[in-house]
Amino acid sequence: MLRLYAKCQYGVRxxxxxxxxxxxxxxxxxxxxxxxxxxxxxxxxILGRLRKTGLIKSxxxxxxxxxxxxxxxxxxxxxxxxxxEGPVAITSCLDPEEGCVxxxxxxxxxxxxxxxxQIEEFLNTITLxxxxxxxxxxxxxxxxxxxxxxxxxxxxxxxxxxxx
Numbered sequence: 339m340l341r342l343y344a345k346c347q348y349g350v351r352x353x354x355x356x357x358x359x360x361x362x363x364x365x366x367x368x369x370x371x372x373x374x375x376x377x378x379x380x381x382x383x384i385l386g387r388l389r390k391t392g393l394i395k396s397x398x399x400x401x402x403x404x405x406x407x408x409x410x411x412x413x414x415x416x417x418x419x420x421x422x423e424g425p426v427a428i429t430s431c432l433d434p435e436e437g438c439v440x441x442x443x444x445x446x447x448x449x450x451x452x453x454x455x456q457i458e459e460f461l462n463t464i465t466l467x468x469x470x471x472x473x474x475x476x477x478x479x480x481x482x483x484x485x486x487x488x489x490x491x492x493x494x495x496x497x498x499x500x501x502x
Contacts, residue, residue, distance in 0.1 A: 342419070345455060348376045349422045351386045351467075356394055357410040357466040362402030384422065391421040416461035426454040469473055 351374045359365050367385065371378045385404060388394045393413060394404050407414060419426070428448045431438035438444065464475060 343423060344422075345384060345422050348380065349373065349388065349418050352376070352381060352384060352408075353388070353393070353413065353418055353466060354469050356404050357413070357470055360410050361404045362405075364397045364401065364405045366403040370403050387422060388418070392429055393421060395427055395469065406466070410466035413466045414462045415464045415466075415469075416458055420458075426457045426463050428457070438465070 349466070349471070352370050355365055355370045355373055365380055367381050368416075370385075371381055385394065385396075388406075389396060392407055396402070396404055401490050431444070431447065431450070438447065464473075
């Protein structure tokens with residue numbers, strides 16, 4: 339079963355709460371924790387990472403909390419996932435830190451890589467505004483599929499010329 343880590347799930351949920359206050363109504367970590375049923379220490383790690391990558395900023399003092407650094411229509415779920423977990427690697431052989439020793443002879447490497455790209459492309463078509471509006475995502479699935487088909491064909495052509 340393919341699963342996103344809890345860090346991504348909680349990160350997206352926290353960003354959803356932060357997006358509600360854009361542009362001038364910061365939300366505290368305590369409010370996010372209560373609304374999303376996430377521990378404050380775990381949220382501190384997640385929000386610290388998102389702050390370092392520049393997706394959010396903290397506002398000090400009374401009435402302070404967290405705000406988005408960009409409009410919610412500019413922040414994709416893909417960007418949040420990338421900042422928290424890095425590129426989608428659905429198998430260990432696609433993880434840049436682990437690598438694959440059988441890449442040249444692997445019959446499914448291109449399949450897993452293409453699937454990972456489809457997931458990334460899908461997540462990059464969804465913004466925080468989409469979540470705020472309660473949007474359904476069937477159209478994004480079709481868009482990601484049509485975009486990925488041409489990307490996959492081009493990648494396969496490149497791979498064949500590179501590996502020959």
